[in-house]
Amino acid sequence: MAQTIMIDPVTRIEGHLAVEVEVDGGKVVNAKSMGMMFRGLELILKGRDPRDAAQLTQRICGVCPVTHATASSLALDNAFGIEPPPNGRLIRNLILGSNFVQSHILHFFHLAALDYVKGPDIPPFTPRYEGDYRFPADVNQQVVATYLKALQMRRKAHEMTALWGGKMPHQQAIVPGGVSEVPDSQKIAEFLFRLQELQTFINNEYIPTVKAVAETYPDYWNIGRGCMNFLVYGGFPLEEGMDHVSKKKLFPSKVYVNGQLADLDIEVINEAVKYSWYEDDTGGTKPTEAVVKPNTAKKGAYSFIKAPRYNGAPMEVGPLARMYVMGEETVTQLGEKAFSVLGRHLARALECSMVAKAMGSWVTELEIGQPVCTPHKIPDSAQGVGLNEGPRGALGHWNRIEHQRTAIYNAIVPTTWNLSPRDDNDQMGPMEQALIGTPVADPDNPVEVVRIIRSFDPCLACAIHLMTPDQQTISRCQIG
Amino acid sequence: MPTKLSRRDFVRLCAGSAAAISLSGFLVPFIKEAAAAGGPPVIWIQGGSCTGCSISILNTVHPDIEKVITEVIGLHYHPNLSAGAGSLVIDEMYRVAAENSKKFYLVVEGAVPVADDGAYCIIGERNGHHLTFVQAVKELGSQAAGILNFGTCSAYGGFPATPPNPTECKPVKEIVKNVPIVNVPGCPPHPDWMVGTIAHVVLYNELPELDAFGRPTMFFDKIIHDNCQRRQYFDNAIFAKNFGEPGCMLELGCKGPFAHCDSTTRLWNGGTNWCVKAGGVCIGCTEPQFPAWPIYERLPEMPVAPGITATVDQIGGVLAAAAVVGIGGHLAGNIYTGRIGSKKNQDMKEGDE
Numbered sequence: 001m002a003q004t005i006m007i008d009p010v011t012r013i014e015g016h017l018a019v020e021v022e023v024d025g026g027k028v029v030n031a032k033s034m035g036m037m038f039r040g041l042e043l044i045l046k047g048r049d050p051r052d053a054a055q056l057t058q059r060i061c062g063v064c065p066v067t068h069a070t071a072s073s074l075a076l077d078n079a080f081g082i083e084p085p086p087n088g089r090l091i092r093n094l095i096l097g098s099n100f101v102q103s104h105i106l107h108f109f110h111l112a113a114l115d116y117v118k119g120p121d122i123p124p125f126t127p128r129y130e131g132d133y134r135f136p137a138d139v140n141q142q143v144v145a146t147y148l149k150a151l152q153m154r155r156k157a158h159e160m161t162a163l164w165g166g167k168m169p170h171q172q173a174i175v176p177g178g179v180s181e182v183p184d185s186q187k188i189a190e191f192l193f194r195l196q197e198l199q200t201f202i203n204n205e206y207i208p209t210v211k212a213v214a215e216t217y218p219d220y221w222n223i224g225r226g227c228m229n230f231l232v233y234g235g236f237p238l239e240e241g242m243d244h245v246s247k248k249k250l251f252p253s254k255v256y257v258n259g260q261l262a263d264l265d266i267e268v269i270n271e272a273v274k275y276s277w278y279e280d281d282t283g284g285t286k287p288t289e290a291v292v293k294p295n296t297a298k299k300g301a302y303s304f305i306k307a308p309r310y311n312g313a314p315m316e317v318g319p320l321a322r323m324y325v326m327g328e329e330t331v332t333q334l335g336e337k338a339f340s341v342l343g344r345h346l347a348r349a350l351e352c353s354m355v356a357k358a359m360g361s362w363v364t365e366l367e368i369g370q371p372v373c374t375p376h377k378i379p380d381s382a383q384g385v386g387l388n389e390g391p392r393g394a395l396g397h398w399n400r401i402e403h404q405r406t407a408i409y410n411a412i413v414p415t416t417w418n419l420s421p422r423d424d425n426d427q428m429g430p431m432e433q434a435l436i437g438t439p440v441a442d443p444d445n446p447v448e449v450v451r452i453i454r455s456f457d458p459c460l461a462c463a464i465h466l467m468t469p470d471q472q473t474i475s476r477c478q479i480g
Numbered sequence: 481m482p483t484k485l486s487r488r489d490f491v492r493l494c495a496g497s498a499a500a501i502s503l504s505g506f507l508v509p510f511i512k513e514a515a516a517a518g519g520p521p522v523i524w525i526q527g528g529s530c531t532g533c534s535i536s537i538l539n540t541v542h543p544d545i546e547k548v549i550t551e552v553i554g555l556h557y558h559p560n561l562s563a564g565a566g567s568l569v570i571d572e573m574y575r576v577a578a579e580n581s582k583k584f585y586l587v588v589e590g591a592v593p594v595a596d597d598g599a600y601c602i603i604g605e606r607n608g609h610h611l612t613f614v615q616a617v618k619e620l621g622s623q624a625a626g627i628l629n630f631g632t633c634s635a636y637g638g639f640p641a642t643p644p645n646p647t648e649c650k651p652v653k654e655i656v657k658n659v660p661i662v663n664v665p666g667c668p669p670h671p672d673w674m675v676g677t678i679a680h681v682v683l684y685n686e687l688p689e690l691d692a693f694g695r696p697t698m699f700f701d702k703i704i705h706d707n708c709q710r711r712q713y714f715d716n717a718i719f720a721k722n723f724g725e726p727g728c729m730l731e732l733g734c735k736g737p738f739a740h741c742d743s744t745t746r747l748w749n750g751g752t753n754w755c756v757k758a759g760g761v762c763i764g765c766t767e768p769q770f771p772a773w774p775i776y777e778r779l780p781e782m783p784v785a786p787g788i789t790a791t792v793d794q795i796g797g798v799l800a801a802a803a804v805v806g807i808g809g810h811l812a813g814n815i816y817t818g819r820i821g822s823k824k825n826q827d828m829k830e831g832d833e
Contacts, residue, residue, distance in 0.1 A: 006566065006567075006605055007565050007566040008566055008567075008602075008604050008605040008610075009559060009565065009566065009569070009570070009603060009604040009605075010565055010566075011559055011560070011561075011562045011563075011564065011565045011569060012559075012560060012561070012562070012563075012565075013560075014530075014531045014560070015531065016526075016601065016602060016603055018602070018604075018605070036601070036602040036603075036610075037527075037528065037600060037601040037602065037603075037613075039528050039591075039593070039600070039639075039640040039646070039647055039649070040600075040640070040646025040647050041639070041640070041646075043644050043646045044639070044640075044642045044643070044644070044646070048774065049774045049775070049776060049777060051775065051776045052771075052774060052775045052776070055763060055771070055775050056639065056771060056775075059530055059532070059639045059667065059771075060530060061530050061531070061532075062529075062530040062531040062532020062533065062534070062535045062536070062668060063530075063531055063532075063535055065530075065532065106535075106538075110560070110561070111560065114563045119563055120550070122550065122554075123554060123555060123556045123557070123562075123576075124549070124555045124556065124557060124558050124561045124562040124563065125563045126563065126564075127563070127564045127568050127569065127572055128563035128564045128568075129563075129564060129565070129568070148546050151538065151544070151545050151546055152544065154538065155538065155539050155541075155544075155545075155749075155750070156750075158539055158749050159749045159750045159752045161749075162748055162749035162750075162752045162753045162758075163752050163753055164758070165753075165758060166748070166753050166754055166755045166756075166757065166758030166759075166760050167743075167748035167749060167753060167754055167755055167758075168535075168536075168539070168748070168749055169532040169535045169536055169668050170532055170667055170668060170765075171758075171760075172755040172756075172758055172760025172761070172763070173758045173759060173760050175723045175760075175776075177723070178723070178724070179723070179724070179759075180723040180724055180758060180759030180760050181724075181753075181758040181759050181760075182724055182759065190752070296596075296599060371724060372723070372724040372759075373722060373723040373724040375722050450565055461529070461530045461531060
């Protein structure tokens with residue numbers, strides 16, 4: 001007899017997520033990913049100075065604000081027909097890169113690790129799901145100590161971001177045409193000082209802790225497989241050039257579909273709404289044409305998240321996708337085991353080290369005294385696209401400017417891909433697919449389920465950010 | 481260790497000219513002692529938010545966040561830190577609130593969407609039904625000894641409440657009445673502002689002194705422009721025309737002349753930097769109307785002294801409210817002597833070229 005388990009809220013993620021799974025014969029046979037909050041930010045941007053978008057869209061998410069500021073500014077650069085000077089490109093990379101490091105450390109230790117280690121017996125570490133904690137007491141204690149140390153480390157990573165961005169969360173320096181902060185020898189030294197400490201932590205403690213979890217929970221190499229398709233827009237440009245896809249980047253633009261690597265083509269992306277709380281006639285649109293008319297009375301719908309698809313296929317985005325398509329050897333040598341809960345954690349840790357190392361070389365490429373920003377003029381009408389990679393995966397921003405004001409704004413964010421509900425062909429989203437077949441030992445303590453969910457590092461504020469609610473149609477989603 | 485720290489000394493420590501980068505670790509033993517003697521439990525909930533305020537408080541230096549959550553307060557629920565999930569944590573949160581009625585403090589992060597019975601934000605499941613954020617704020621808030629609004633969204637509505645306010649977001653004070661409320665605005669607030677406010681309620685079991693907008697005066701009685709390190713540029717009429725240039729940021733849209741906070745001297749992220757030092761503009765994120773104004777356009781008129789209303793097309797009420805609080809008299813003087821001039825709104829966009 002099947003049993004339904006509702007987990008609402010899923011804690012230790014960003015935002016408001018509920019997950020419902022149906023368990024039959026000790027295994028998950030059905031899963032629903034349900035996004036539970038939106039703020040209607042697109043309407044707020046409409047009619048404003050287009051340059052406001054970078055500052056305002058980063059308020060979509062306080063964990064990964066830089067990603068939005070960068071994508072938004074890339075879209076403005078594109079619309080304005082400008083590009084940053086080398087210093088501007090490098091400092092944008094440093095601001096984004098140091099927040100990658102911050103976000104990955106935060107995710108593994110402070111959001112995910114308590115699924116594998118027992119925290120101290122005080123709130124907020126109690127109450128917790130009981131059961132499958134496998135570390136012996138002394139190792140458990142050691143990981144808790146690393147959890148606490150990681151709090152200091154992620155704070156220092158934010159200091160690195162603030163050195164170039166002014167403050168974090170919500171940096172002030174990324175602007176159309178580049179950045180506002182100028183390089184000098186003191187900032188470079190302060191950045192390198194912190195970077196060295198962070199690299200030591202990542203290589204000597206973060207990666208080994210992930211490996212310790214992998215050795216103790218080896219069954220998670222076979223749990224949480226997902227859709228086995230990857231989408232990477234590409235990020236961290238290494239050279240100047242107006243064409244995002246073709247220019248050299250730390251993370252190249254690639255896709256992996258049905259077992260094949262291929263070039264990225266953003267023209268084949270569209271968003272389905274059959275199972276989302278929106279009118280059916282708004283489905284199947286391209287990112288530039290997105291129209292959103294909510295309808296929470298819609299039968300069968302169960303999420304505010306839409307279902308973006310690449311040529312009709314659900315796509316996983318994030319560190320595993322990036323490491324896999326760029327051929328990072330530790331990850332690709334895992335073979336099928338890469339598509340798993342542990343594959344995602346390991347890829348994230350290795351990527352953290354890779355980004356930190358790259359920043360060490362970018363910061364030394366800065367030319368003191370050279371410009372950081374290309375001046376701009378707001379065109380009367382234009383449109384732009386900004387493709388980027390955030391800690392959680394591929395992020396795209398699309399704008400249209402009319403009469404020097406924002407007319408249309410749209411973004412498709414990483415968690416929209418990963419946590420999407422079913423599409424028009426009833427294909428489940430990547431995380432939903434990853435849950436199917438998972439053994440659940442104790443339905444009262446569904447720890448296996450939350451381990452899979454958290455391996456995707458969901459960010460719900462991002463996933464449901466730009467809805468255009470029709471004030472009349474939003475009604476019940478079974479309230480009270 | 482002395483068991484009593486006078487409020488005057490406490491406020492002096494928080495306002496911290498000596499410990500400019502952070503609250504002094506000197507405070508911790510006092511707070512710990514107060515907490516051990518039965519300091520209030522804390523419940524932290526998030527609504528129409530981005531989690532930025534929670535991430536910001538993790539950046540606290542003295543005391544560090546480990547001390548805050550293990551020694552200073554009993555943090556009984558936090559969406560990003562709580563180990564458990566689902567009804568396990570929601571039920572626990574309500575149990576703690578009921579058992580500590582009028583003793584616990586509720587931290588609210590995020591605006592409260594009220595359109596369509598709160599359907600825009602559901603924070604969990606309780607007794608088999610969706611628990612809306614507005615319902616949780618009402619139910620928990622009315623039982624709390626006080627409500628700490630961390631961030632501009634819960635304090636004033638913030639970004640999601642900006643016109644046309646698609647989800648009808650409200651600040652907490654319009655949802656819960658008759659409970660003491662302190663607003664700690666900022667997008668996000670500096671960790672010291674949040675930890676300092678928590679420390680005050682733990683030590684004295686009452687709210688700190690507040691200004692007209694409910695902000696603790698120990699952090700929000702200063703004007704950015706008055707203490708800005710680019711202030712000499714302003715006095716010498718040197719204005720940056722492009723990003724990355726030296727000069728006062730006024731022409732590029734800086735809201736420093738009417739924004740209240742101490743970022744100029746406190747600095748952010750362990751004393752590394754702050755908004756205007758990094759060549760950015762102050763966006764006025766601690767003010768009640770943030771972000772209703774254009775971020776990179778110079779305001780057509782500057783807010784002046786109380787009673788003098790600036791003529792503004794786009795942002796009318798905004799400046800009037802800011803003017804009530806008042807700004808440095810020198811600025812009003814500068815406007816009248818014509819140093820700043822008064823460009824028309826249409827000219828602003830070209831200012832950045």
